[in-house]
Amino acid sequence: MARVTERRRTVRLQGPSRSARPDSLAAEEPLEIRINGTALTVSMRTPGHDFDLVAGFLVAEGLVAGLDQLTALRYCAGAADEGGNSYNVIDATLPHRAAAPATLHRNLLTSSACGICGRETIEAIRTRVPHDLTADRLRITPDTLYGLPDKLRAAQAVFDATGGLHAAGLFTADGRLLCLREDVGRHNAVDKVVGWALREGLLPLHGQVLMVSGRASFELTQKAAMAGIPLLAAVSAPSSLAVDLAEELGLTLVGFLRNHSANVYTSAERILEPAAQQG
Amino acid sequence: MARVTERRRTVRLQGPSRSARPDSLAAEEPLEIRINGTALTVSMRTPGHDFDLVAGFLVAEGLVAGLDQLTALRYCAGAADEGGNSYNVIDATLPHRAAAPATLHRNLLTSSACGICGRETIEAIRTRVPHDLTADRLRITPDTLYGLPDKLRAAQAVFDATGGLHAAGLFTADGRLLCLREDVGRHNAVDKVVGWALREGLLPLHGQVLMVSGRASFELTQKAAMAGIPLLAAVSAPSSLAVDLAEELGLTLVGFLRNHSANVYTSAERILEPAAQQG
Numbered sequence: 129m130a131r132v133t134e135r136r137r138t139v140r141l142q143g144p145s146r147s148a149r150p151d152s153l154a155a156e157e158p159l160e161i162r163i164n165g166t167a168l169t170v171s172m173r174t175p176g177h178d179f180d181l182v183a184g185f186l187v188a189e190g191l192v193a194g195l196d197q198l199t200a201l202r203y204c205a206g207a208a209d210e211g212g213n214s215y216n217v218i219d220a221t222l223p224h225r226a227a228a229p230a231t232l233h234r235n236l237l238t239s240s241a242c243g244i245c246g247r248e249t250i251e252a253i254r255t256r257v258p259h260d261l262t263a264d265r266l267r268i269t270p271d272t273l274y275g276l277p278d279k280l281r282a283a284q285a286v287f288d289a290t291g292g293l294h295a296a297g298l299f300t301a302d303g304r305l306l307c308l309r310e311d312v313g314r315h316n317a318v319d320k321v322v323g324w325a326l327r328e329g330l331l332p333l334h335g336q337v338l339m340v341s342g343r344a345s346f347e348l349t350q351k352a353a354m355a356g357i358p359l360l361a362a363v364s365a366p367s368s369l370a371v372d373l374a375e376e377l378g379l380t381l382v383g384f385l386r387n388h389s390a391n392v393y394t395s396a397e398r399i400l401e402p403a404a405q406q407g
Numbered sequence: 408m409a410r411v412t413e414r415r416r417t418v419r420l421q422g423p424s425r426s427a428r429p430d431s432l433a434a435e436e437p438l439e440i441r442i443n444g445t446a447l448t449v450s451m452r453t454p455g456h457d458f459d460l461v462a463g464f465l466v467a468e469g470l471v472a473g474l475d476q477l478t479a480l481r482y483c484a485g486a487a488d489e490g491g492n493s494y495n496v497i498d499a500t501l502p503h504r505a506a507a508p509a510t511l512h513r514n515l516l517t518s519s520a521c522g523i524c525g526r527e528t529i530e531a532i533r534t535r536v537p538h539d540l541t542a543d544r545l546r547i548t549p550d551t552l553y554g555l556p557d558k559l560r561a562a563q564a565v566f567d568a569t570g571g572l573h574a575a576g577l578f579t580a581d582g583r584l585l586c587l588r589e590d591v592g593r594h595n596a597v598d599k600v601v602g603w604a605l606r607e608g609l610l611p612l613h614g615q616v617l618m619v620s621g622r623a624s625f626e627l628t629q630k631a632a633m634a635g636i637p638l639l640a641a642v643s644a645p646s647s648l649a650v651d652l653a654e655e656l657g658l659t660l661v662g663f664l665r666n667h668s669a670n671v672y673t674s675a676e677r678i679l680e681p682a683a684q685q686g
Contacts (some may be wrong), residue, residue, distance in 0.1 A: 143667050216525075320564070346451055366571070
């Protein structure tokens with residue numbers, strides 16, 4: 129089975145000097161996802177927690193909302209060059225979804241009228257999100273929020289080795305880390321966290337906080353919402369469409385969370401006032 | 408037409424203080440790409456240089472190798488909510504490619520045997536790259552290489568406003584910036600640079616250098632190779648599969664290019680020895 133990191137030789141340049149040395153790199157391998165035996169998509173990911181990745185992907189795509197809708201996940205044994213299993217093909221058994229691939233393609237090209245725009249994209253997601261995030265009673269103190277980046281970073285084992293992975297972490301409202309996943313793709317790291325929660329029977333993730341390294345895109349906001357998460361925090365900037373989607377759904381979107389400061393773009397009422405912290 | 412940045416209100420938290428203020432965000436909007444009238448894909452991007460983006464995407468997918476294979480690019484006028492053009496749908500006219508979408512899907516799912524693995528993925532790309540990168544005579548000094556990150560960063564207008572965009576820059580062997588593009592997606596920024604080169608009649612980009620913010624993935628390495636670029640440099644880490652693909656193709660892959668140092672993972676002979684710099 130593929131490893132999370134791999135060693136490669138490198139020539140290290142530093143000012144005028146040059147030396148050969150080995151380097152640890154984040155592994156990247158293709159993963160094919162099949163539903164009921166039919167190939168759906170191939171994408172690149174860092175091997176490890178693959179069942180979580182597939183489960184979370186299915187939640188984000190609206191194909192699975194609970195454990196009862198996912199009968200089985202298995203590596204497809206078969207014809208790698210050397211006759212062994214490449215562990216890069218996973219088949220998901222969905223009892224009520226024989227025709228899932230076609231459905232997904234329809235979603236992907238849902239707005240094929242000429243007028244495709246952010247507004248329509250948001251509307252399409254809004255109708256698919258099975259949770260009312262506006263009703264979520266999560267409250268979090270600024271200090272708890274400020275503490276999340278260090279906790280995320282401290283738990284990133286593979287980043288330490290390679291200097292190159294994205295991370296997603298699921299936290300409780302009082303800042304306890306429930307699950308951390310790393311991947312070359314930020315969206316994969318989020319899928320792995322959500323898939324872990326599904327397989328643990330924890331969905332929807334009401335009252336929880338998702339923290340990601342890097343930026344907050346439309347896609348990550350969508351994934352958080354599909355899992356029922358009321359607060360998405362990012363180390364770096366959100367995009368305009370991420371903010372618009374969060375606004376529409378009642379999800380709290382926090383950006384630039386670093387150095388004991390943050391920007392709250394939507395539903396700021398979930399961040400307690402300092403007075404309330406003390407009282 | 409959509410703008411590259413958009414303003415949103417934000418609540419700024421800093422230590423115990425809280426204040427309302429506006430913030431500039433990188434715009435993100437869906438873009439649907441059609442080929443000869445048939446929808447191929449919808450993805451998120453930062454508006455701006457859209458024709459470059461589509462042209463570069465078509466080069467990366469192996470559908471277009473020269474200007475003569477791309478008859479026209481046009482925004483599909485049509486049915487936005489308000490009856491105007493959303494500028495989010497582009498139709499590409501490819502004279503020899505009536506059936507392009509099916510071809511692309513085949514490529515995407517090319518290895519649907521159970522043994523899909525990085526090795527096979529690399530082999531699939533190798534057969535598609537129309538350039539012999541091993542024959543490229545590019546040579547670059549370490550000092551020129553060390554100077555690229557600052558030049559890239561200095562040219563990033565939108566990043567300065569939003570703190571949140573990826574960039575790709577095309578440089579000559581002596582470090583002159585030819586083209587810089589920014590986007591919420593790093594792969595889009597690269598597509599925009601390559602598409603610019605195609606539309607300027609500059610492909611293939613022999614002897615040139617591509618520099619990207621962030622990491623170097625398999626996908627970015629593939630895009631560089633499809634454009635004939637012999638050297639890809641990244642501010643951060645490459646993945647294992649990016650290194651393996653670069654090795655196979657004879658492309659020079661440079662990572663961790665910052666603070667007057669760098670790691671050269673493949674084809675290091677293109678980086679001149681310091682002695683050669685002085686002579």
